[in-house]
Amino acid sequence: MEKKKYSLARILAECAAMVALATILSILKMADLPYGGSITMASMLPLVIVSYRHGTKWGLISSFVYGAIELVLGLKTLSYVTGVASVVAVILLDYIVAFGVIGLSGLVRKMKVESTSLVLGSLIACTARYICHVISGATVWAGLSIPTAAALTYSFIYNATYMLPETLILMAVAFFIGSSIDFNSDRPKPVVRVKKTTSVVTKVLKVLAMVGISAAFVIDVVAVFSKLQNAESGEFDITGLSNVNVPLVIIPTAIALVLAAAFITAYVIERKKKVENQNDVSDNSSSS
Numbered sequence: 001m002e003k004k005k006y007s008l009a010r011i012l013a014e015c016a017a018m019v020a021l022a023t024i025l026s027i028l029k030m031a032d033l034p035y036g037g038s039i040t041m042a043s044m045l046p047l048v049i050v051s052y053r054h055g056t057k058w059g060l061i062s063s064f065v066y067g068a069i070e071l072v073l074g075l076k077t078l079s080y081v082t083g084v085a086s087v088v089a090v091i092l093l094d095y096i097v098a099f100g101v102i103g104l105s106g107l108v109r110k111m112k113v114e115s116t117s118l119v120l121g122s123l124i125a126c127t128a129r130y131i132c133h134v135i136s137g138a139t140v141w142a143g144l145s146i147p148t149a150a151a152l153t154y155s156f157i158y159n160a161t162y163m164l165p166e167t168l169i170l171m172a173v174a175f176f177i178g179s180s181i182d183f184n185s186d187r188p189k190p191v192v193r194v195k196k197t198t199s200v201v202t203k204v205l206k207v208l209a210m211v212g213i214s215a216a217f218v219i220d221v222v223a224v225f226s227k228l229q230n231a232e233s234g235e236f237d238i239t240g241l242s243n244v245n246v247p248l249v250i251i252p253t254a255i256a257l258v259l260a261a262a263f264i265t266a267y268v269i270e271r272k273k274k275v276e277n278q279n280d281v282s283d284n285s286s287s288s
Contacts, residue, residue, distance in 0.1 A: 018046035021046040035146075048105040066102070078090060123171060130159060133155075145238060146238060202263070
């Protein structure tokens with residue numbers, strides 16, 4: 001990716017618009033867990049795009065601002081903890097830092113293929129955010145919404161119930177957007193597609209990846225949420241996580257990620273070869 005210079009006013013305007021869009025998408029939840037965490041419509045993508053276009057510094061700044069807005073929207077959460085240390089930990093680990101690390105997606109912005117940068121950046125952002133939530137769950141929320149015994153294990157599983165689907169959705173949308181819109185241009189515009197025929201292998205991998213991601217999402221949600229309701233009271237019970245079939249959750253998700261990675265790799269290699277062939281043809285025509 002070529003480094004472009006933008007005016008400060010232009011960058012601030014874009015960052016503000018993307019933070020606003022991310023906030024709106026975060027409100028449009030597909031699923032909302034009772035003890036925190038939700039599955040959204042790729043709400044982190046606008047911040048990933050900021051990091052890609054303007055670099056990690058602006059990505060971090062925008063993400064920290066977004067985290068502060070999410071904190072304001074979720075102030076009720078602070079009423080469940082007591083003590084200054086606990087309040088500060090929740091503010092940092094569940095909001096400011098947890099969302100601020102989305103800006104780290106800009107670390108892979110210089111890759112040659114835009115869609116690959118956005119997908120890998122999304123994976124980095126989700127992984128970093130997941131780690132923050134796990135730490136928070138195993139420390140601050142232990143004894144409150146998470147059992148003190150095996151708090152780390154519960155935190156790993158509970159936060160994975162929404163972060164895994166969130167990650168799959170974000171990566172899928174990032175790939176689609178990255179393949180359709182050119183964010184390297186001064187003003188984002190539709191990608192000028194090179195006339196080409198996609199190989200059978202790439203087409204098959206694409207279908208398998210889409211089916212795999214969809215299946216993993218459904219399986220993860222059903223396998224986990226079916227265990228989180230107390231059979232007697234009908235209320236949400238986090239201790240039901242101990243009854244979750246972990247392999248049933250991990251294996252489909254791992255397969256979906258492998259299929260997605262295989263498709264992206266095949267797509268990138270095929271696209272790169274055809275662009276190089278087109279450039280060779282252009283060079284030969286110019287020489288003659």
